Each structure stands twice: as structure tokens, then as C-alpha cells.
Amino acid sequence: MARSRFRGDRGLTLRMGGVGFGLGALYVIFGVILTQTALGAFGIVIVLAIAWGQWYFSDSLALKSMNAKVVEPHQAPELHAMIDRLCALADMPKPRVAVAVTDLPNAFATGRTPNHSAVCVTTGIMQRLDADELEGVLAHELSHVANRDVTVMTVASSLGLLAGFITRYGMYFGGMFSGGRDRNNNNGGPAFIVVFLVSLLVYAVSFVLIRGLSRYRELSADRSGAYLTGRPSKLSSALVKISGDMARIPNKDLRDSQAMSAFFFAPAISRESIGALFSTHPPLQQRLDNLAKVSAELSEQG
Amino acid sequence: MGFLDGILGRSKPPEADLDVLFSVPQAVISMQLEGFTPTGSGSVCFRDVEGQADDVAMADAEKIIASSPGSTVTRSDDRFGFHWLTVTRADADVSGLVTDLHAVNSSLADTGFGTALLCSTVVFTTPAGTPFGLVYLYKRGTFYPFAPDGGERRDNALELQVRGVIASDVPVESDLTKWLAIWGAPGLG
Numbered sequence: 001m002a003r004s005r006f007r008g009d010r011g012l013t014l015r016m017g018g019v020g021f022g023l024g025a026l027y028v029i030f031g032v033i034l035t036q037t038a039l040g041a042f043g044i045v046i047v048l049a050i051a052w053g054q055w056y057f058s059d060s061l062a063l064k065s066m067n068a069k070v071v072e073p074h075q076a077p078e079l080h081a082m083i084d085r086l087c088a089l090a091d092m093p094k095p096r097v098a099v100a101v102t103d104l105p106n107a108f109a110t111g112r113t114p115n116h117s118a119v120c121v122t123t124g125i126m127q128r129l130d131a132d133e134l135e136g137v138l139a140h141e142l143s144h145v146a147n148r149d150v151t152v153m154t155v156a157s158s159l160g161l162l163a164g165f166i167t168r169y170g171m172y173f174g175g176m177f178s179g180g181r182d183r184n185n186n187n188g189g190p191a192f193i194v195v196f197l198v199s200l201l202v203y204a205v206s207f208v209l210i211r212g213l214s215r216y217r218e219l220s221a222d223r224s225g226a227y228l229t230g231r232p233s234k235l236s237s238a239l240v241k242i243s244g245d246m247a248r249i250p251n252k253d254l255r256d257s258q259a260m261s262a263f264f265f266a267p268a269i270s271r272e273s274i275g276a277l278f279s280t281h282p283p284l285q286q287r288l289d290n291l292a293k294v295s296a297e298l299s300e301q302g
Numbered sequence: 303m304g305f306l307d308g309i310l311g312r313s314k315p316p317e318a319d320l321d322v323l324f325s326v327p328q329a330v331i332s333m334q335l336e337g338f339t340p341t342g343s344g345s346v347c348f349r350d351v352e353g354q355a356d357d358v359a360m361a362d363a364e365k366i367i368a369s370s371p372g373s374t375v376t377r378s379d380d381r382f383g384f385h386w387l388t389v390t391r392a393d394a395d396v397s398g399l400v401t402d403l404h405a406v407n408s409s410l411a412d413t414g415f416g417t418a419l420l421c422s423t424v425v426f427t428t429p430a431g432t433p434f435g436l437v438y439l440y441k442r443g444t445f446y447p448f449a450p451d452g453g454e455r456r457d458n459a460l461e462l463q464v465r466g467v468i469a470s471d472v473p474v475e476s477d478l479t480k481w482l483a484i485w486g487a488p489g490l491g
Contacts, residue, residue, distance in 0.1 A: 081382075084482055085382060088441065088482060089349065089420060090315055230356075230418055295352055298355065
């Protein structure tokens, strides 16, 4: 019987499943409450349209926001060749390759399905890492594409988006939808307050759950990337190099990349400023430990 | 990776399809009719993995080949971080070569490195005397021709011609963008 060197991380899968289930349950409950009122139904339609637009155009939107330019094979032959080899090993379609000219070292992948995806690296990261380390980073990003992370995270966060929308704009629309014609009807006001408070609560809970989901998917992409290249230590050293550099770059650059933070290889906002519960990426030490375990599994003999 | 695997974050890379190699001798006969000559050598290309376990697995595979009469095996590395194990049969017997390649693949797969396998080649000489490779992609279970034409150029016309010749014998890769070049591969440099 052929031996498998792949040890599933059962804990990670269970935690991800648990968070996903929690979000799903929250969806159902919130959806039921919302459809009791016209405001809620209106909100659902608008937010779903926005979320769908974000999801459908995710690759183009992400590239535009980072001012990344798509490069052809003759413009960046080594980069394209590296991605070709990784896609052959992973048996996945090749994404569009883009380069962003900035000194900030980072890489991201985006796209609604593996067939409509893009991978972007910055000139900063290409200068700082050697070929093996860059390959590890690219394998991590390609794993995000293969795991359909954009779709998963968009679906997960549309709930939060909906709750946030109602919390933010409910004040203005609430009067329009509740108690309109009948001056003696007092049901409008309280119903709206209930929806508002529920939305606030749902927004808070989903915020925490979504951040948790994002961290677990980062760990999962680290593992996939490590198994793909067979060189977890190179990925670890790339992480260390990048995280060290990120802390030294001035604040104004970091704030420019705030919206894209969830899809970056390393968090663009430094860990000290945001509580661990709200972080989109797991702490560096946890990622390094995770990769060390993969390295041990791959080196086992006998 | 399946859809459910992606959602739940199960990270395994795709496995290699080992058995399709046995359809090669049929394709070789078709190519011989077109004037191609098999050189009796073929290679297995697989990813270098961290640590010593893959070197141990490679050494075991080499021992298996060395023990079968008429076969020699050599090891080389390329600049992209991949190992090549080249098997040569003195009698240019393609069925024997394919059996040897399969033995190498199975030995690697048994020690858990099946996912590190990238491609396999069987080397020919064209009627004009230039090298020619039939490349097998493990992850897709398909073949494609590779005809280096000096430097880093390929003879695409010849490759498309051979595609027509072998199409009924082996599964040929239908997506032309996946016909990646392997410059400097053993026997094809």
C-alpha cells in the first residue's frame, strides 16, 4: 500500500468547518429576521448585488487597486516559467500574471474561479527573495486560487456586509419602510429598532468569525504551498524576510494597501496595532510552526 | 483538488497517474513507421523535496533499475530544483524501458513522493537526426511531443505532425498551452 506523506491537519479542518457552520447559522437566523420587514428585504437585494459585483470583478478590481500591470511571458520570462512549473505540478489553469511597481514586498492572488484568476507580485518582493523563496510564495498564492478563497471569503463576508449596511444606512431608510401611511400605526418604530440592534450584533459576531476564517485559510494555503513545492523551509524564510521588512516601512504606505489586506501574503497592517482576534493573518510564529511540521512530515524516512 | 477539498482546506497536491505509460509502446510503433528511431532511453522528472527522504527513495529506485539486466540508470539535477533519473536500455527495447520507468515511479509513489512527480520522457531521433521527446504529464495523464530545434527553439510543425501520428495510440494533451518546453532535459539538450 503506497504511503502518503500528506498528513491532513484535522484540527484546522474542524475549526474551519466550525466557523463556516457558525456563519451559515448566523445567515439563516439573520435572513429570517430580515425578511419580516421591507427594510430587510431591500437591504438583502442591494447587498447581494454589491457582493456579486465584487466577486465577479474581483480579479480586475484587485489589480486596478494595486495599480498592477499584467505582464506577458516575454516581459517576465523567469516569473512566468516559475508559475508554469507550479501550475503543472498542481494541475491547475494558469492565472494572469501581474507585477505592481512598489517597494512594499508582497504578493497576492485573486479571482472568482481558477479560470478567471490573477496572481500579482510586487517589484519589492522580487528584489528581496531568492528564486526558491519566491517560488514558495507563489505556491501559497496559487493555493489561494485553487482553494477558491475569493469565493469563500466573499460569501462569508456578504453577511457581514449586509449587517453593516443595515447598521449604517438603516437610520435613513428605516422611516421610509416602516409605519408609513397609518399615523396610528406604532409597529413601525419598534420593528426597526429590533432589526437595527440585531444587525449590530450580527455584524460584530460575523466580523470576528470572518477574521477567524481568514486566518485558517491562510494556514491552509501555507500548507498547500509547502506540499506543492516540497520546500517548507524556503517558505518559512520568505515569511521571515517579508515580515521583518514590513515593520520598517512607514505608515503611509501601509494604509494605502488596507483594503487588500485580507488577500496579501503577509498582513499589510502591522500586528501590534490590531488585536489578534481581528487579524486577517495568523501570527508569524504559528505559521512557522505549521510549516516546520510539514517539513518534518516530508523528511520522514522508513 | 476537488471543490469540497478547497472549501474545507484539505491541502493535498494532485496524485500522479502511473498506468497510462504502458500505452507508449503502441505509439512507438506508429512513430517508427514515420521514420523516428527510439534511442532506448527515457527519464523521470520529479521535484526535489526538502530533507533526505527523497534522496533515499531515489537511491532505492536506482538500485531496482541497476539490478535488471541491460538497464543503466543515471541521476542529474536541473537548475529549476527538479531531479532527473535517466534509464537507458542497451537493446533499445521500449516495453522494457516503460517497465523500468514504471518501476521508478511506483518506488517513488510507495515512499510517499507520488505528488512530486512532474513528467516522464521517452527519447527518439527524428528522421533528420535531431533529438525528439515524447513527454508524459503525470498530473494530467496525457502526452505531448517536444522537438528542440537548436538553442531555445522548437520545431512546432514537427510536433503537430507527430500529434496526428500518435493521437489514436495514447491520450494527447488537448490544451496546447500545456505543451511546456523542457530545455536541457537529458537526451534532449
